[in-house]
Each structure stands twice: as C-alpha cells, then as structure tokens.
Amino acid sequence: MDIKNNRTSENTMEAACKVTDDICLPDSKFPRVVIIGGGFAGLALVEKLKHKELQVVLFDKNNFHQFQPLFYQVATSALEPDSIVFPFRKQISGYKNVAFRLVEVEEIQPSLNTLITSKGKVHYDYLVLATGTTTNFFGMDSVEENSLGMKDIRDSLNIRHMMLQNLEQAAITCDDDERDALTNFVIVGGGPAGVEMAGALAEFCKYILPKDYPEYPSSIMKIYLIEAIDELLSTMSDKASSKTLKYLKDLNVKVLFNESVSDYDGSQVTTKSGKTILAKNLIWTAGVKGQFPKGIDEKHVVKGNRLKTDSNLKVEGHENIFAIGDIAAIITEQTPKGHPQVAQTAIQQGKYLGSSLLKIMEGEAVKPFEYKDKGSLATVGKRKAVADLGKFKFAGYFAWLLWSIVHLLSISGFRNRLMVGFNWAVSYFSYEKSNRVIIRNFKPKSVIHTKK
Amino acid sequence: MDIKNNRTSENTMEAACKVTDDICLPDSKFPRVVIIGGGFAGLALVEKLKHKELQVVLFDKNNFHQFQPLFYQVATSALEPDSIVFPFRKQISGYKNVAFRLVEVEEIQPSLNTLITSKGKVHYDYLVLATGTTTNFFGMDSVEENSLGMKDIRDSLNIRHMMLQNLEQAAITCDDDERDALTNFVIVGGGPAGVEMAGALAEFCKYILPKDYPEYPSSIMKIYLIEAIDELLSTMSDKASSKTLKYLKDLNVKVLFNESVSDYDGSQVTTKSGKTILAKNLIWTAGVKGQFPKGIDEKHVVKGNRLKTDSNLKVEGHENIFAIGDIAAIITEQTPKGHPQVAQTAIQQGKYLGSSLLKIMEGEAVKPFEYKDKGSLATVGKRKAVADLGKFKFAGYFAWLLWSIVHLLSISGFRNRLMVGFNWAVSYFSYEKSNRVIIRNFKPKSVIHTKK
Numbered sequence: 089m090d091i092k093n094n095r096t097s098e099n100t101m102e103a104a105c106k107v108t109d110d111i112c113l114p115d116s117k118f119p120r121v122v123i124i125g126g127g128f129a130g131l132a133l134v135e136k137l138k139h140k141e142l143q144v145v146l147f148d149k150n151n152f153h154q155f156q157p158l159f160y161q162v163a164t165s166a167l168e169p170d171s172i173v174f175p176f177r178k179q180i181s182g183y184k185n186v187a188f189r190l191v192e193v194e195e196i197q198p199s200l201n202t203l204i205t206s207k208g209k210v211h212y213d214y215l216v217l218a219t220g221t222t223t224n225f226f227g228m229d230s231v232e233e234n235s236l237g238m239k240d241i242r243d244s245l246n247i248r249h250m251m252l253q254n255l256e257q258a259a260i261t262c263d264d265d266e267r268d269a270l271t272n273f274v275i276v277g278g279g280p281a282g283v284e285m286a287g288a289l290a291e292f293c294k295y296i297l298p299k300d301y302p303e304y305p306s307s308i309m310k311i312y313l314i315e316a317i318d319e320l321l322s323t324m325s326d327k328a329s330s331k332t333l334k335y336l337k338d339l340n341v342k343v344l345f346n347e348s349v350s351d352y353d354g355s356q357v358t359t360k361s362g363k364t365i366l367a368k369n370l371i372w373t374a375g376v377k378g379q380f381p382k383g384i385d386e387k388h389v390v391k392g393n394r395l396k397t398d399s400n401l402k403v404e405g406h407e408n409i410f411a412i413g414d415i416a417a418i419i420t421e422q423t424p425k426g427h428p429q430v431a432q433t434a435i436q437q438g439k440y441l442g443s444s445l446l447k448i449m450e451g452e453a454v455k456p457f458e459y460k461d462k463g464s465l466a467t468v469g470k471r472k473a474v475a476d477l478g479k480f481k482f483a484g485y486f487a488w489l490l491w492s493i494v495h496l497l498s499i500s501g502f503r504n505r506l507m508v509g510f511n512w513a514v515s516y517f518s519y520e521k522s523n524r525v526i527i528r529n530f531k532p533k534s535v536i537h538t539k540k
Numbered sequence: 541m542d543i544k545n546n547r548t549s550e551n552t553m554e555a556a557c558k559v560t561d562d563i564c565l566p567d568s569k570f571p572r573v574v575i576i577g578g579g580f581a582g583l584a585l586v587e588k589l590k591h592k593e594l595q596v597v598l599f600d601k602n603n604f605h606q607f608q609p610l611f612y613q614v615a616t617s618a619l620e621p622d623s624i625v626f627p628f629r630k631q632i633s634g635y636k637n638v639a640f641r642l643v644e645v646e647e648i649q650p651s652l653n654t655l656i657t658s659k660g661k662v663h664y665d666y667l668v669l670a671t672g673t674t675t676n677f678f679g680m681d682s683v684e685e686n687s688l689g690m691k692d693i694r695d696s697l698n699i700r701h702m703m704l705q706n707l708e709q710a711a712i713t714c715d716d717d718e719r720d721a722l723t724n725f726v727i728v729g730g731g732p733a734g735v736e737m738a739g740a741l742a743e744f745c746k747y748i749l750p751k752d753y754p755e756y757p758s759s760i761m762k763i764y765l766i767e768a769i770d771e772l773l774s775t776m777s778d779k780a781s782s783k784t785l786k787y788l789k790d791l792n793v794k795v796l797f798n799e800s801v802s803d804y805d806g807s808q809v810t811t812k813s814g815k816t817i818l819a820k821n822l823i824w825t826a827g828v829k830g831q832f833p834k835g836i837d838e839k840h841v842v843k844g845n846r847l848k849t850d851s852n853l854k855v856e857g858h859e860n861i862f863a864i865g866d867i868a869a870i871i872t873e874q875t876p877k878g879h880p881q882v883a884q885t886a887i888q889q890g891k892y893l894g895s896s897l898l899k900i901m902e903g904e905a906v907k908p909f910e911y912k913d914k915g916s917l918a919t920v921g922k923r924k925a926v927a928d929l930g931k932f933k934f935a936g937y938f939a940w941l942l943w944s945i946v947h948l949l950s951i952s953g954f955r956n957r958l959m960v961g962f963n964w965a966v967s968y969f970s971y972e973k974s975n976r977v978i979i980r981n982f983k984p985k986s987v988i989h990t991k992k
Contacts, residue, residue: 112714114755151708152977170620170975177752178975187755190708190978207712241979256603256642260659262564300629303566303639503966504975510962514955523622523630523956525604526642527693528980 110208113187116143119213119449122203124193124381126153126176129413129434130218131500136442138183145212147205149192151175155499157431158508159238160281163247163371164288165296165524166515171507173241174500196383198406203381214408214449216441217380217395221414221429224375224392233534234354235370238281247371249530254368256526259303265366269355271309272367276349277374278315278322280466283332285371286313287468290339295519311341312365316348316374321474323428324464328474331483335468348374354534376429378415390417394426399456400448401441410445412437418457427459431498436460465491470516562660565639568595571665571901574655576645576833578605578628581865581886582670583952588894590635597664599657601644603627606693607951609883610960612733614696615703615823616740617748617976618967621693623959626952648835650858655833666860666901668893669832669847673866673881676827676844685986686806687822690733699823701982706820708978711755717818721807723761724819728801729826730767730774732918735784737823738765739920742791747971763793764817768800768826773926775880776916780926783935787920800826806986828881830867842869846878851908852900853893862897864889870909879911883950888912917943922968 113120120143123130130146131153137144155172162169176188195204196215203210223237236247251273258270273289275282293309313320313336319329320336320343336343344359349370351358357365378393388404390396394417396404401416403409413434417426427433436459444454463477465487473488475481492512499505515521565572570593575582578600589596607624614621628640647656648667655662675689688699703725710722725741727734745761765772765788771781772788772795788795796811801822803810809817830845840856842848846869848856853868855861865886869878879885888911896906915929917939925940927933944964951957967973 110714111712112755150978151704152975168620168622169979170977173975173977173979175752175976181751181754189712190705191712245979252603253642260563260641260643262562299633300627302633501975503972520955523604523625523953524627525622525625526602527621527625527697 108209108211111189111191111205111210113145113189113210114143116185118143118185120145120211121214121216121445122147122210122212123216123218124148124203125218125220125413126150126179126188127156127218127220127413127434128431129220129416129438130216131179132435132438133216133218133412133442134180134183134186136439137445138180138186140185140446142185142446144183144186145210146176146180146186146188147191147193147203148176148188149190151177151188151190153179153500154241155504156239157495157498159241159244160285160288162241162244163238163251163285164292164521165248165252166288166521167508167511168522169241169245171504171511172499174504179500193381196381196409198383198409201408212408214445215410217403217409217411217415218413218434218438219378219380219415221376221392222379223372224377225372226375228349228351231349231352231370231372234352234532235276235372236532237372238285239376245528246530248524249526249528250532251369252524252526253530255297255301258308259301267304267308268310269366269368271304272312272365273309273369273371274312274314274349274357274365274367275371275373276314277372278313278317278320278343279373280321280464281373282313282315282371283320283336283466283468285373286311286336286341287339287472290336290341291469291519292521294339296521296524300524312367313341313343314347314349314359315343315345318345321464321466324466324474325476325481327481328464328466328476328483331474332466332468335472339469354532376414380411380415384409390419391425392417392429400444400454401437401457402448410441412441423459432462433459465494467491470519561662563641563643563657563662565597565641565662566595568637570595570637572597572663573666573668573897574599574662574664575668575670576600576655577670577672577865578602578631578640579608579670579672579865579886580883581672581868581890582668583631584887584890585668585670585864585894586632586635586638588891589897590632590638592637592898594637594898596635596638597662598628598632598638598640599643599645599655600628600640601642603629603640603642605631605952607956608691609947609950611690611693611696612737612740614693615690615699615737616744616973617700617704618740618973619960619963620974621697623956623963624951625693626956631952645833648833648861650835650861653860664860666897667862669855669861669863669867670865670886670890671830671832671867673828673844674831675824676829677824678827680801680803683801683804683822683824686804686984687728687824689824690737691828697980698982700976701978701980702984703821704976704978705982707749707753710760711753719756719760720762721818721820723756724764724817725762725821725823726764726766726801726809726817726819727823727825728766729824730765730769730772730795731825732773732916733825734765734767734823735772735788735918735920737825738763738788738793739791739924742788742793743921743971744973746791748973748976752976764819765793765795766799766801766811767795767797770797773916773918776918776926777928777933779933780916780918780928780935783926784918784920787924791921806984828866832863832867836861842871843877844869844881852896852906853889853909854900862893864893875911884914885911917946919943922971 126148152173161167180186192206225232254270395411414429467473473491474483475487572595604625613619644658677684706722847863866881919925925943926935927939
C-alpha cells in the first residue's frame with residue numbers, strides 16, 4: 089500500500105511553471121524583474137516595486153536579510169544572530185507580485201535574458217544585480233586561510249566561536265607562549281568595522297573576561313588594531329578620527345598606524361615593517377571587493393570589482409541589466425571612485441531604481457541618481473561614539489545615543505528591534521551580554537584543507 | 541622587533557599545573573572529583589559540591605548545559621538555541637572549588653585513576669560519569685544516514701534547517717512527487733519527544749505555513765507519527781495516552797500504531813508491514829543508548845548501554861567511579877530495568893550523590909538512592925497538554941499552563957527564562973514564532989559521506 093497525498097487541482101502547481109523556467113514561479117502577465125541579492129539595496133527596491141504592475145522575483149543564497157552594521161555585536165556575543173537577520177518571507181508577506189526563491193545565481197546569459205542558477209535556468213525581462221561585496225584579502229592566501237572576515241552572519245558566528253574556543257584552550261594549556269597567542273587579538277583595518285570590533289573586544293576583556301575566566305587576569309588579553317595609513321575612520325572628520333583613537337587607547341587597544349600585514353601562519357602575524365605579534369585571533373576588515381555572477385563583459389568592471397553603470401544605474405553595454413548598492417559604480421567627475429560603499433548609498437539606490445524603473449523600461453528620461461550624504465556615525469563602546477552630521481561634528485554620550493537610536497530604528501522587523509533593544513538595555517545597566525556558547529566548532533580554512 | 545606580552549608572576553600559570561596532568565588545573569589540597577558531563581545530573585551534583593572541601597573538575601565537550609525538554613521548540617523555530625542552553629562558566633561563576641574545562645574524555649584508565657582526553661591526561665581521585673545518552677538507531681544504517689535524532693541542540697538546529705530548506709525547495713520544484721516528499725514529515729516514536737514534535741509541526745503547518753508560503757495550501761504538509769506499540773506516551777496513564785491521540789488527530793497528524801520503520805533512503809520511508817511514505821523529513825525519537833568513554837569492563841554494562849551501579853550509584857567493580865543520570869542503572873527487584881531515563885531521575889541522582897559523596901569517600905554507610913516520582917507532563921500544542929500527578933490525571937488548558945510554568949522555572953538562568961517567557965507570550969497571542977532563518981545549510985550524513 090502506498091500512502092501518497094491526494095492531488096487535487098488545488099495543490100497541483102505544475103501549471104504555474106513557465107515552460108522555459110526550471111524554477112517554479114507564479115504565472116504573470118507583467119514583465120519579470122529579477123533581483124539578485126536582498127541586502128539593503130535589493131530590499132529597498134523590493135519595497136518600492138511591491139503592488140506594481142511587474143512580477144518581482146528575488147533570488148538570494150540565504151533566506152534572510154542581514155543587518156551588517158551590527159555583525160561585530162554578534163561576534164562578541166552582545167547579540168544573537170536571529171536579532172539582526174530577517175527572513176525574506178516575512179518581509180514580503182502579503183506582496184502578491186513578489187516571489188522569493190532560495191537560489192544561488194551562477195551565470196548571466198545576457199543575449200538570452202536567462203540566468204543559470206543552482207536550481208536550473210530562469211528567464212528575466214529585467215535584471216537587477218544587488219549582490220554586494222565580499223572580503224578582499226588582496227591575494228594574501230596565508231591571511232585568507234587563517235583569519236576571518238566579517239561580511240556574513242556566519243563570519244560573525246565563526247569569530248565568536250573562534251574567540252570562545254581559544255579562550256577555553258587558554259585555560260587548558262600549560263604553555264605561556266601558546267596562552268598568549270590564544271588570548272591576543274589582531275584586527276586589521278581602521279574603518280568603522282575594525283574600530284567597532286576593537287572597541288567591543290576591549291569591553292569584553294574589561295567586563296566579561298574577569299567574570300568568566302577567573303583563571304587569569306584580564307591583562308592577559310591584548311588587542312591590536314592595524315591601520316595602513318596614519319588615521320582611523322579616514323572617511324570621517326579629523327575630530328572623529330582623533331576622538332576615536334583616544335577612546336580606543338583608553339580601552340587599552342594598541343593601535344599601529346602606517347602598518348599592514350604581510351603574512352600570517354595562524355599563530356604569528358608578520359607586518360610589512362617586520363614586526364611579529366603572537367595571535368591566534370586575526371580579524372580582517374581591511375578591504376572588500378564586488379561579487380556577482382559571471383557573464384558580464386570584463387570591460388565594464390572597474391576597480392574593486394564593481395560594475396560601471398550610467399547615471400540611472402544601468403550597467404554599461406546592457407539595456408535591461410541594472411546594478412545597485414556596493415557593486416554599482418557611477419563614475420563621474422564628481423564621483424571619480426563611484427559613491428561610498430555604505431548602507432545609505434545602497435538604500436538610496438534601491439529606492440531610486442524602484443521609482444524610476446517603470447519609466448526607464450518605457451525609455452522615458454529620468455533624472456540621474458543623486459546621493460544625499462546623511463552623515464556618518466561610529467561607536468567604540470558604551471557612551472563612546474563619534475558623529476559627523478554635515479557641519480555638526482560631535483563625540484561622546486549624545487553621539488552614542490544617536491548611534492543607538494539610528495541603528496535600532498534601521499533594523500528590519502518589530503520583534504528584532506525589541507530583541508536588540510532589550511539586549512542593549514540589559515547590557516547598559518549590567519555590562520552582561522547574551523550567552524557565550526560555542527554551538528558550531530570553528531576550524532580555520534587551513535585546518536579544514538589539511539584534513540582533506 | 542617582537543611584540544610579546546610582558547610576563548609577570550601574575551599571569552604565569554605554569555606553577556599551577558600539576559606535573560602529572562596535561563591540562564592546567566588550579567592547585568588544591570583537597571581530593572579531586574572529576575565529573576564528566578554537565579547535563580541535569582552533572583550540574584545538580586556540581587551545585588551540591590560547590591564550596592565543599594573537594595576540588596571539582598567538570599569536563600564537557602560543550603561549553604554549555606542543554607535544556608533537552610525544549611529541543612523540539614528550537615527545531616520548529618519557536619525558540620532560539622541560546623534561550624535553552626546555558627554556559628557552564630556562568631553557572632559556576634564564584635564557585636572557587638569548581639573548574640570547568642572544554643574537553644572530550646576518550647578513555648578511563650581505572651587502575652591508574654587517570655583519564656585520557658582530547659587534550660591529554662588528567663588524574664582523578666573520584667570519577668563521576670554523567671555522560672547521558674545518544675540516539676539509538678538500532679543498527680539501521682539507512683535510517684541513521686538519512687534522518688535526524690533530537691539529542692543535542694545541533695540536532696534541533698539541523699531539523700530546523702532541514703525543514704526550512706525542504707520547504708524552500710518545494711517552492712522551487714515543478715515535480716509533484718518531489719514536492720510531496722519535501723513537505724511530508726515522518727516522526728518515529730510516540731514518547732514525549734515524538735508527541736511534542738508532532739504537535740509543534742502540526743501547529744507550524746496550521747499557522748505559519750499559510751503566511752510564509754502562500755504558494756501552496758497548508759494541506760500540502762502531511763505529518764505522520766509512527767509508534768511501535770498500540771498507544772502513545774506508554775509510560776503515562778491511559779487517560780493521558782488517549783487524550784494525546786485525540787489532540788494530535790484534531791491537528792491532522794496521522795498516527796500509525798503497531799508499526800515501525802524498516803528502511804529509509806532519504807526520500808521514501810518503508811515500514812515493517814510494507815507501507816511506503818514519500819518524505820524527505822524523518823525525525824527519529826524512537827530510542828536512546830548510553831554513551832561513556834571506553835575503559836569500563838563490559839560485564840558491568842547492562843541493556844541500553846547503561847552502567848550497573850550499587851544502590852549508592854557506585855559503578856560495579858570500582859571503588860571510586862560513580863554513574864548518575866541516564867547511564868546509571870540501579871537494578872533491584874523494584875526496578876528491574878533501572879529507573880526511568882528522565883530529567884527528574886538525573887536531578888535527584890545528582891543531588892543524592894552530592895549529599896552522600898563525602899560520606900561514601902570516608903567509607904561511611906549511606907542510605908540507598910530512592911526515586912520520588914513527581915509525575916509526568918507532556919504537551920501537544922497551545923492549551924493542549926496532559927498531566928499525571930499521582931492520583932490526579934488531567935488534560936487541557938490547566939495541564940498546559942502547569943507544563944509551561946514547570947518548564948519555565950526549570951530553565952537555567954534568569955535571562956533565559958525571560959527570553960523563553962517573552963517568546964511564549966508573543967506566540968500565545970499571535971502564533972508568531974522567532975525568525976525562520978537557515979544559518980547553516982543542513983546536509984544529511986549520506987550526502988556528506990558521498991561527497992568525500
């Protein structure tokens with residue numbers, strides 16, 4: 089006897105599958121816009137295109153949007169991952185013209201208007217690339233194999249697990265050198281991600297370590313921040329840079345300027361000038377590069393692996409392919425390097441394309457994309473942040489409060505805001521953080537490769 | 541130039557390492573009790589031995605205690621894992637005679653009073669095995685390779701990820717048979733774990749599926765519960781069994797009695813009587829077996845891979861080795877199969893040994909362990925639970941409320957209780973659950989093995 093579902097017309101969906109598509113998608117009489125990537129840019133675009141006369145298909149290799157600005161808090165056990173990621177299916181619930189599919193896109197075939205994905209071929213009428221960036225190790229294999237970037241929620245969890253495993257191993261070992269290496273942290277890159285990570289680690293060292301590891305004094309954990317030029321947060325004001333440096337020094341972070349990493353074997357960092365630092369924890373925030381499926385002619389790719397677009401974000405050489413967010417580069421006299429690769433740009437480009445796409449499709453003229461700099465914020469620790477808001481440049485408690493409010497309001501989903509707000513409130517009064525548990529053992533890539 | 545930590549006597553711990561130990565442990569003039577495993581039994585014992593004239597060393601392969609009774613809620617995205625696991629270091633904070641080390645114990649050498657661990661050798665004066673049980677697939681390799689047990693927080697996360705991945709794939713495929721297999725769930729074992737899992741999945745299907753997957757009707761997801769004998773919750777009262785069956789039927793769970801699984805290829809379940817069910821989701825709760833390091837003579841091992849102990853929980857044939865919790869079997873006329881393998885037994889045995897250990901060490905007589913049955917509770921869904929409390933046997937809203945309160949109060953840590961309480965409250969009023977995100981892709985063991 090076979091127990092099978094009784095199929096009625098109600099639960100047979102085969103009819104809905106387009107013959108040319110390998111992926112099941114609803115029938116639609118409207119043109120299909122495929123968006124690859126649901127980051128800040130992709131999601132802002134989806135929000136603008138909902139309920140419009142278009143079939144919107146969102147592809148992402150994850151089933152959730154990630155709130156990158158708080159990755160460092162997940163890495164240092166201040167927040168749980170589920171508080172800063174948000175399922176696409178919750179986001180698009182009720183948007184009848186929007187479909188999400190968990191699919192990795194491998195190749196674009198522009199001449200056929202077709203995508204080759206991990207699950208087969210799919211047709212598009214219009215394609216929007218919102219695939220963002222990944223960590224750039226600038227070809228240094230030894231660093232890539234032994235360190236961790238911070239461009240994905242899994243990176244954050246890997247950093248957390250690496251850190252907790254190493255602190256546990258430090259309690260086990262009887263070897264002083266090994267214990268030093270296990271408890272030393274090197275962060276490369278003095279941009280917002282590096283500065284925020286260094287500050288959070290320093291606070292962990294000051295408030296959590298003595299409670300969790302009475303075995304050793306908190307002085308055992310050393311934090312180094314390596315920056316290639318002579319200032320931190322170089323895109324912000326001088327005031328912000330110098331104040332940030334002071335905050336970090338107050339927290340005992342050792343900042344090394346005009347220095348960069350030349351080699352890393354997993355235990356010892358070697359710098360360009362020949363310094364060596366014993367450290368089994370290396371966090372790399374020193375660069376990013378664009379990532380997108382193959383199929384776009386190399387001549388349209390500019391520095392940082394970004395796609396050159398016109399002022400309407402249409403990729404050069406294509407009539408129906410657009411790029412938004414970190415991978416889009418509108419190169420003009422005013423923006424010779426393209427716009428800054430930050431959340432604000434991504435959101436503004438997603439909204440802009442959402443408003444102009446229908447017109448662009450009709451061949452109508454639309455105004456070029458204009459970036460509005462809303463200012464910059466960065467935080468080093470509790471009550472310590474810097475802010476550049478146009479003419480107003482300030483630092484300290486108020487900047488920190490502003491940082492907290494802006495980030496809290498930017499997180500997707502009411503429940504997530506509540507969870508983050510709750511954790512921050514507990515942490516504000518107690519310095520206590522969420523549970524420091526190692527759920528998945530972390531192994532550096534080099535170890536995994538050796539085991540093969 | 542070398543940047544190294546300056547070593548002062550303050551942060552040199554080598555002196556604290558015992559010469560005979562490979563693992564760094566504090567010096568102590570008191571006898572050393574090593575406890576392997578920080579489950580309900582191990583942790584209850586630690587609590588009793590804190591601040592006593594003993595050196596207590598807790599070894600566990602995880603850095604956290606797990607609250608097993610709520611694993612099924614993590615599997616169905618009702619709770620996040622960090623709400624039901626609790627770091628040992630938080631638990632033992634301030635217990636000066638207790639040390640935790642993240643170590644896997646591989647072998648016991650009773651004649652040398654030595655343990656061989658993943659990090660080297662360690663001496664013990666007294667050893668307590670509290671290593672619990674693992675899933676028993678009864679030698680059915682095809683089932684073990686393709687299904688998931690639920691005896692570890694990672695199992696719960698794997699079930700969650702398997703389920704969400706399969707539901708996403710069901711939205712992609714154009715093949716009706718494949719879609720059926722992806723959306724069908726088979727749970728094997730009609731004990732509390734199986735019943736609670738079936739109920740939670742049925743509620744997911746009823747309340748979450750239509751919101752998240754408007755692509756298909758909720759009737760597409762079928763849930764089968766397979767039980768080897770002719771009743772559910774066989775250790776509870778007849779009233780509890782029949783009421784549970786009614787609850788599950790109301791939730792459209794298909795219960796198959798007097799039936800068991802004979803084969804599973806990852807897509808099709810074959811039962812002993814020859815039935816076949818298309819299902820890519822198989823959850824196995826049908827059996828457990830004791831797990832402990834090698835080194836104990838086989839003649840002291842009884843059915844279910846448990847260790848035969850005397851009435852003081854001392855392992856047969858050993859003077860300084862004890863067993864508590866699921867792996868301990870006190871075989872008497874009153875308990876021919878040992879005590880039930882439940883949290884209550886484990887906690888009572890941990891407490892008992894904690895109170896009697898010092899006396900036992902001195903060779904003084906102590907009363908034998910006596911189990912007090914505090915009753916049983918099981919829940920099927922919101923407002924649906926059954927309770928057997930001595931003469932009082934009841935079901936429904938009040939049983940469910942009692943179940944909720946008992947479990948909430950049993951969870952370690954104030955923060956965890958708050959998180960679970962918050963999530964349950966939100967869920968009570970809205971049926972909404974926590975974020976359904978796939979953070980680590982799940983691959984069945986068979987797939988991983990093939991890839992090697």
